[in-house]
Amino acid sequence: MSHTPVNHPARPIYRAIAALTGLYLAIFGVLGVATTLGDAPFAQDDTRVLGQGANLGFSALCLLLGVIVLAGVGLGRNIDTAINKALAWALMALSLAELAVLRTDANFLNFTVSTCVVVMTIGLVLLMAGMYGKMGSEEEAKAWRDGRLVL
Numbered sequence: 001m002s003h004t005p006v007n008h009p010a011r012p013i014y015r016a017i018a019a020l021t022g023l024y025l026a027i028f029g030v031l032g033v034a035t036t037l038g039d040a041p042f043a044q045d046d047t048r049v050l051g052q053g054a055n056l057g058f059s060a061l062c063l064l065l066g067v068i069v070l071a072g073v074g075l076g077r078n079i080d081t082a083i084n085k086a087l088a089w090a091l092m093a094l095s096l097a098e099l100a101v102l103r104t105d106a107n108f109l110n111f112t113v114s115t116c117v118v119v120m121t122i123g124l125v126l127l128m129a130g131m132y133g134k135m136g137s138e139e140e141a142k143a144w145r146d147g148r149l150v151l
Helices: 011-035 056-075 079-100 113-132 138-147
Strands: none
Touching: 011 056, 011 079, 011 113, 056 079, 079 113
16 A cells, blocks of 8 residues: 555645746756856856856756656656655755755855755655655545544
8 A cells, every 4th residue: 555645636736836846946957057057067156046056067957857857747647756756855865965065075066055945845845746646546545545544
């Protein structure tokens, strides 16, 4: 049995939230690539995009992740939930790792504290969308509902 709800009534809302999150990542990536186009890929400078630290490498990564999230939302069929969960855990781990090396030379993605907060928030939003966006048959939904602890 799955530990996440199946056929949640707000599934379309969660898909829309995931799409908006992917759109934000894509827009941030495009603006970041445009801003840092002549710089080194992993430059550590004062470049800011939408209030966040950015370099060409991080901007390209955000653009790629945004396109992946949007493609997953477009495909649907629970592919989006798998993509959202995987990217959510990866973004949250990246945010914590970059927070740990924020003021060192290992900060190769040019994160700032605001970037860490935004990336962690995006990860949490994608995780929420991945957890509540699963579709299934009526039998799977009934099994999930019957398996819940009711107090």
